[in-house]
Amino acid sequence: MPIQIAGPGGALEVQAALDEAVSQAMPEAEVEVTAAGPGHFELRVTSTAFAGKTRVRQQQLVYGAIAHLMSGPNAPVHAIDRLECIIPKSASKAESR
Amino acid sequence: MSLDDATRQKITDLIAENRVLLFMKGDRSAPQCGFSARVIEILEGYGAPYETLDVLSNPDVREGIKDYSSWPTIPQLYVGGEFIGGCDIITEMHGAGELFEPLGVEPPPAINPEIHLTTEAAEALGQAVAQSGGPDQHLHLSISQNFQSTLSMAPQSPMDVVVETSGVTLMVDRLSAARANGVTISLVETQDGRGFKVDNPNAPQVQTMSVQALKELIDSGGPFELLDVRTPEEYETARLEQAQLVDQRLFERLQTLPRDTRLVFICHHGPRGVQAGEQFLSMGFTDVHNVTGGLHAWSQEIDPSVPQY
Numbered sequence: 534m535p536i537q538i539a540g541p542g543g544a545l546e547v548q549a550a551l552d553e554a555v556s557q558a559m560p561e562a563e564v565e566v567t568a569a570g571p572g573h574f575e576l577r578v579t580s581t582a583f584a585g586k587t588r589v590r591q592q593q594l595v596y597g598a599i600a601h602l603m604s605g606p607n608a609p610v611h612a613i614d615r616l617e618c619i620i621p622k623s624a625s626k627a628e629s630r
Numbered sequence: 631m632s633l634d635d636a637t638r639q640k641i642t643d644l645i646a647e648n649r650v651l652l653f654m655k656g657d658r659s660a661p662q663c664g665f666s667a668r669v670i671e672i673l674e675g676y677g678a679p680y681e682t683l684d685v686l687s688n689p690d691v692r693e694g695i696k697d698y699s700s701w702p703t704i705p706q707l708y709v710g711g712e713f714i715g716g717c718d719i720i721t722e723m724h725g726a727g728e729l730f731e732p733l734g735v736e737p738p739p740a741i742n743p744e745i746h747l748t749t750e751a752a753e754a755l756g757q758a759v760a761q762s763g764g765p766d767q768h769l770h771l772s773i774s775q776n777f778q779s780t781l782s783m784a785p786q787s788p789m790d791v792v793v794e795t796s797g798v799t800l801m802v803d804r805l806s807a808a809r810a811n812g813v814t815i816s817l818v819e820t821q822d823g824r825g826f827k828v829d830n831p832n833a834p835q836v837q838t839m840s841v842q843a844l845k846e847l848i849d850s851g852g853p854f855e856l857l858d859v860r861t862p863e864e865y866e867t868a869r870l871e872q873a874q875l876v877d878q879r880l881f882e883r884l885q886t887l888p889r890d891t892r893l894v895f896i897c898h899h900g901p902r903g904v905q906a907g908e909q910f911l912s913m914g915f916t917d918v919h920n921v922t923g924g925l926h927a928w929s930q931e932i933d934p935s936v937p938q939y
Binding site: 588613 | 713
């Protein structure tokens with residue numbers, strides 16, 4: 534388990550910022566953020582907005598929402614090691630890759 | 631944020647002007663990161679023309695493209711103005727046979743190549759599979775556009791051709807299968823210990839072209855590149871008017887040509903042309919010729935007005 538550091542710039546704070554950024558851009562989404570190492574995080578997002586989209590377009594929705602946390606030389610998020618985009622069962626009839 | 635109007639316009643223009651464009655670190659001959667290198671390796675396998683843009687020498691694009699595509703990493707592939715994906719997605723699409731269409735390449739038929747293993751190679755491969763194989767790990771043979779062979783363990787892809795040979799199961803992707811017929815895999819001793827050697831009779835050679843055949847080709851006006859690989863001084867002394875001296879700039883242009891472009895090399899007597907031809911074969915070109923006897927033979931047999939030196 535990576536050590537989680539509380540306080541400004543710590544993993545917990547960045548986790549919360551990621552959660553908030555995705556939730557704001559995709560209000561209906563369910564977001565789970567896990568710290569995976571310094572600056573590295575894993576995201577699991579469940580949303581009906583993914584229905585009918587290819588995997589690239591699904592991930593673009595999430596990456597677009599958190600871009601401000603990943604840009605610039607001192608970005609709090611260095612990399613998303615794993616990004617899972619899940620369509621809730623009720624909406625998963627639509628075609629997706 | 632980091633995407634100003636000028637950069638946005640620059641990127642829009644770039645992807646409008648280049649049907650297949652890879653934003654990457656470095657260029658195709660010297661990728662500066664493993665992910666970019668992986669995508670180049672895949673793209674080279676298709677032999678379809680593509681352009682690259684080095685984000686390391688274009689810092690504005692390096693930051694801008696991330697916002698432009700809503701994608702946080704490099705490399706990024708665009709086809710027909712549309713974002714296709716990064717390294718993972720391209721690898722996945724390659725495995726699933728989904729890159730043929732965007733790249734405009736006809737999928738080769740799923741031919742079953744004949745592959746021979748020597749007894750020792752079959753034994754060693756069998757052991758390797760017993761050690762690290764599994765329900766989701768199979769032995770793969772891949773042969774790149776420039777006929778470099780790789781053996782690896784990987785999951786099976788839907789487009790793989792399955793070859794049973796000497797008790798060993800080999801998965802070969804379709805592009806490789808089309809290049810694999812008649813291949814022999816043997817076990818050899820090298821400086822680094824035992825290793826597999828893949829002999830491929832399909833690997834193209836530098837073909838010889840007589841000065842007479844070159845004259846016919848020039849007269850016919852057929853599409854080809856006549857490439858002079860001598861020094862600039864020699865080129866000044868004597869040359870064919872149709873021949874282009876291969877300098878850095880021309881070398882870069884040649885790298886972007888479709889790999890089935892006919893290349894004809896000429897030097898003073900022949901050996902340098904063969905060397906240059908081999909280099910271009912290793913870059914994936916398939917229709918590569920060298921003029922036997924070089925400019926000297928041309929002067930003697932075709933056109934005495936070209937000075938001998």
